[in-house]
Each structure stands twice: as C-alpha cells, then as structure tokens.
Amino acid sequence: MNISPADSRVGPSEDPAGAIDGRAARWQTHREERRRDLIKAARKAVHALGSDASMEDIAGAAGTSKSVFYRYFGDKAGLQQAMGEVVLGQMQRRMKEAAQSAQTPREGLFAMVSAYLQMAESSPNVYAFITRLTPGEASAQDAIAASGALGNFFEQVTEMIATPMRQYLGEDKEALIEYWPTAAIGLVRNAGEMWLGSPASDTKPNQATMAANITDWLCLGIAPMLATT
Template sequence: MDGRSARWEAHREERRRTLISASRKAVHRLGADASMEDIAAAAGTSKSVFYRYFSDKVGLQQAVAEVVIERMQDKILQAAKTAATPRQGLLNMVSAYLEMAETSPAVYDFVTRSPGGMAGGHGVPAVHGALGHFFDEVVAMLARPMSVHLGAADSTLLNYWPTAAVGLVRTAGERWLSTPASPTKPDHIRMAGQITSWLLRGIDADIGVGPAGTDA
C-alpha cells in the first residue's frame, strides 16, 4: 500500500469512527427505534453516506455494538481486578454491567437487538456478532473467579455454571432495565447484590427454604 492509499484508509477509518460516535449519541437521544434516516440527520449527513460505510442498519448496529461492548468489557474487567475475593469480583462485574446498561438504555437496546429487529426483552436474548463474542468473554471471566471460589467442587458440572450465570445476569438485568422508575425499583448496586446472591446461594436464601426443599 503506497502513502496515498494509506492516507485514504486512515481518513476512511476516522470518518467511520466519527459516524459511529454520532450514531451512538443519536440513538441515546432518539431511542433504539431510530431509523437510518433519523440517525443520519442527527449526525449532520445523509443516509447514503451511512449506507456507504455500513451497508445497512444491521451493519451500523454491529459497528456501534463493537464500540459499546469494548467499553463495557474494559469496565467489567477493571471492576473484577479491584476485588479482594472471588465473590466481590462477581458482584463488581455484575454491578459494572448493570451500570453501563443503565447509562443509556436506548443504546443498550439498540446493540442487543437481533438482526431481525427484535430486542431480547423478557424472552430469550438474541446473541450475535460482537455481542455474542462479548458474552463469550464474560462467560470466561466468570469461570475464573468461580473456579477459585468453589475449589475442589465437581469441575465437570461447574463448566455449565458460567453460561447459566450470564443468562441469569442478562435476563434479570434487562428486565430490571425495562422496569419503570419507582420508589420500589432497586438501584444498580442493590440489584447487582441481589443477582450475585441468586448466583451463589440461589433463591432458597430469600424464601427460607433449606436443603432438599425443607424449611430452613
């Protein structure tokens, strides 16, 4: 690649980053249902420019997701590193995830929608592209502290735990995120504590049920 081609590629990549940033801000302000035309207008350019860089709305969604998810992953990793115990690490990771999602629910909704346009909502979340890679990474991050926390427990069965944990965190988190604000709605710190308790102790601790379904 000659100098002219390198400069053009650098310019194109910089322009792409600018459009992604503008798109994220537009979705934050306009909502997850914003059209390509709405996003382009908010970015001060035309829809044709967006199609040139991202092909279609799914391509734009994927590009925004890669940036948002990279930031979430960095924050979650940092949160885990500051913990003194595996349990605290898990709590910090869940709290960081909820806090980042709460910062802009519209952007979170936009990047977690399936290519067909349906959000994960209260059903089974769609996982694709950058989002799928992100949750694969979260599964791996959860596996490390839990292997320390549980020690010599059955490692074969525990291989399933991180995947199940991510499903619980995500579905519970998205249900919490979509719940209207009210005096009874927990903040992200309290919600993170509750989810962590469910992950480590199950619901028995909350309803007073002991081993094998007996009253505690």
C-alpha cells in the same frame, strides 16, 4: 554518458508503487477516522432518539445522509454491529477492571454485575440498540448473537467468570465451571434488562441494590428466603 548503478536507482519518493501505497494508506486512515466519527455520532443520536431510530433519523441527527451510513456499514444491522463492538468493548473493559480488585469470586461477581448495570443504565437506548434488532431482522440478529460483537462479549465475560472459579474450586469441578458461567450470564442479562426497562417506582431497586440482589441469586439462589417462610 555512463550511468552508474547507484545513479540509476529510483529513490523512495520517486517510486510509483510506493506513492500508490502511501495514498492507499492515507485513504484507509481517512476511512477509519470517518467510520469512528459516524459511530460516535450515531451513538449520540440513538441516545437522544431511542433504540428504534431509523437510519434516516440517525443520519439526520449526525448531519449527513443515510447513504453515507449505508456506504460505511451496509445496513442498520451493520451499524448495530459496529456500535456494539465499541460499546460492548468498553463495557467489557469496565467489568474486567472492576473485578480485578476483588478478593473472592463473589466480590468479583458483584463488581462485574455492578459495572454491567451502570453502563447499561447510562444509556438504555444505546444498550437496546446494540443488543436487539427491530422486528423482521431475525436472521441478522442471529448473526450478531452467534458471531458478532454480542457473541464475543458473552464469550469473554464467560471466561472472566470461569477463571476465578477454577482457582477456588479446582479442576475437578470443571463440569460445573463449564455450564454455570453461561447460566449466570443468562440470569444477569434477563434480570438486568427487565430492571432496565421497568418504570421508576417505589418498589424498583436502585442500581446498587439490584446488583446485590443478582449476586445473591447467583451465589445463593432463593433458598435462604424459602427457609424463612
């Protein structure tokens, strides 16, 4: 019996390579979904247990074993990195949205500082978990700060600050624009983390007041206060 070329072709459903690719794609999708679920569960666990929670504590709260977390994230630093990508990505989007309606660079700074403090205050434990590592993990901390989620976050925020500055100050102030946003981020982060970690008291400013204070320090420094003393 003669078989025509059309009859001899193998359909897509009968292609072994296609079947393997399909299974691989489904498995990859499953792994990505499982990874997202683990990050979400870990975030809830850290929020409840604290930033010093161990992998075993986190896994127990998530209803699984720590070996599962090690399989997906490698180690605790890997989990911090993965959670940081999610949380800092959300923080970056919130800051960008807040700044878009600003009419001046100063209004934009206030909006971004407010959004940053609001999200950090919503879960200090999660914020600490993704921005600091436990003692003895300095090398992993360096990697995260330099090229991971935290480093990317600071790069993006630096550009968010620099862009309106270029529009208002002009290109002849590029030397200022190159350094000032980085210095500003250092002030915001250090002052914000000190505020976040300080206990409640009558003298501790609320979030809105702290955001206004930081914005004033960025734009005016303390010169106005020195002039009145």
